[in-house]
Amino acid sequence: xxxxxxxxxxxxxxxxxxxxxxxxxxxxxxxxxxxxxxxxxxxxxxxxxxxxxxxxxxxxxxxxxxxxxxxxxxxxxxxxxxxxxxxxxxxxxxxxxxxxxxxxxxxxxxxxx
Amino acid sequence: xxxxxxxxxxxxxxxxxxxxxxxxxxxxxxxxxxxxxxxxxxxxxxxxxxxxxxxxxxxxxxxxxxxxxxxxxxxxxxxxxxxxxxxxxxxxxxxxxxxxxxxxxxxxxxxxx
Numbered sequence: 001x002x003x004x005x006x007x008x009x010x011x012x013x014x015x016x017x018x019x020x021x022x023x024x025x026x027x028x029x030x031x032x033x034x035x036x037x038x039x040x041x042x043x044x045x046x047x048x049x050x051x052x053x054x055x056x057x058x059x060x061x062x063x064x065x066x067x068x069x070x071x072x073x074x075x076x077x078x079x080x081x082x083x084x085x086x087x088x089x090x091x092x093x094x095x096x097x098x099x100x101x102x103x104x105x106x107x108x109x110x111x112x113x
Numbered sequence: 114x115x116x117x118x119x120x121x122x123x124x125x126x127x128x129x130x131x132x133x134x135x136x137x138x139x140x141x142x143x144x145x146x147x148x149x150x151x152x153x154x155x156x157x158x159x160x161x162x163x164x165x166x167x168x169x170x171x172x173x174x175x176x177x178x179x180x181x182x183x184x185x186x187x188x189x190x191x192x193x194x195x196x197x198x199x200x201x202x203x204x205x206x207x208x209x210x211x212x213x214x215x216x217x218x219x220x221x222x223x224x225x226x
Contacts, residue, residue, distance in 0.1 A: 004156070033213060042117070042202060042216035043157070056213070091156055100145045100206045102214060104156035 002026060004105035006092050012111045013082055021077045021108045025094030032075050033095075033102060034067060036088040043091060049075060051097070082112045116140045117205050119217035126224050132190040134220050136203030139184065143205040147214065148177060148188045151200045160201075161188070193224045 005024045013019050025032045034046040045059040049069040060066070064082075069075040079086055089109050093102035118137045126132045136146075144165040149157035163170040163177045163186070170177050176189045190197055200221045204214040 006156075031212060035216075040218070042119075042218040043204075043214070045213040045215070048213050050212075059213070093156075095212065100212060100214075101147065101159050101162060102212075103159060104149075106154070106156045 004092055004094055004103055006090075006105040006108050008108055009106065010109045010111075012113065014113050015084060016081055018078065018080045019082055019110065021079075021090050021110070023075045023077070023092030023105060025073065025075070025092070026103055028096070029094035029103075030072070030097045031095045031102075032069055033093045034075070034077050035091045035093065037091060037107075038088040046077070046090075079110075082110075084112050086110060087112045114139070115217075116143075117203055117215050117217040119201075119203055119220050121220050122218070123221040123223070126193045126222065128195055128224055128226050129192045132188075132193045132197065132222055132224065134188040134190075134201050134203075134222065136186045136188075136217055137184060138186075138205055140205070140207060140215075141184070142207040142209070143215075144208040145206040146177070146179060146186050147204045147206075148175075149202045149204060150197075151202060151219070157202055190222075193222075195224050195226050198222055198224045 030051045032049045035043040048056040064080045067077045089107040091107045093104045095102045147162040148160040151157045179186045200219040202219045203217040
């Protein structure tokens, strides 16, 4: 299919380790968003990329979180020195320029032991 | 402080009857609203949206109503089907924002046969 894909689907790691989560947006979508959903909570905005513009990092919860988007397509969210409170489902979404509607990937479930 | 609130964590409805999911918001800068449906272990799927210049938008069995003066929107599903059982998220986008969506915590709908 031509939807948003994310990998891995599940990741279990030990506290203190670094993790990388990957997102492939829909082809042609210029905007890419990362959200996370903790247990019992709504989706929390993390970071936004639009084309070649500087990303909006206002939702990143700490400096342990960072994200890159290479070539205006694939994005990687990196969490350094993971903590147990980082356990959540990390969701990626993309949208066309000028459109509000975002299309989500299946998410990566991160568990920090 | 939550800007988008879904005060009912769950709702149970009989098949064939109407499901009404409610959402309240506090930010008067929100000008676009969306409903997403989420099945377990999947990402949210876009369902229907409404611009603040309208008070109603209909798509098949799904209708969204917007009451700007009350800062309230609702999603009506009629007739409800067992396959509609999922978590429904209300989301809002603010005028002039980068497009990141503000989500409610979701309402779990169960449609009983």
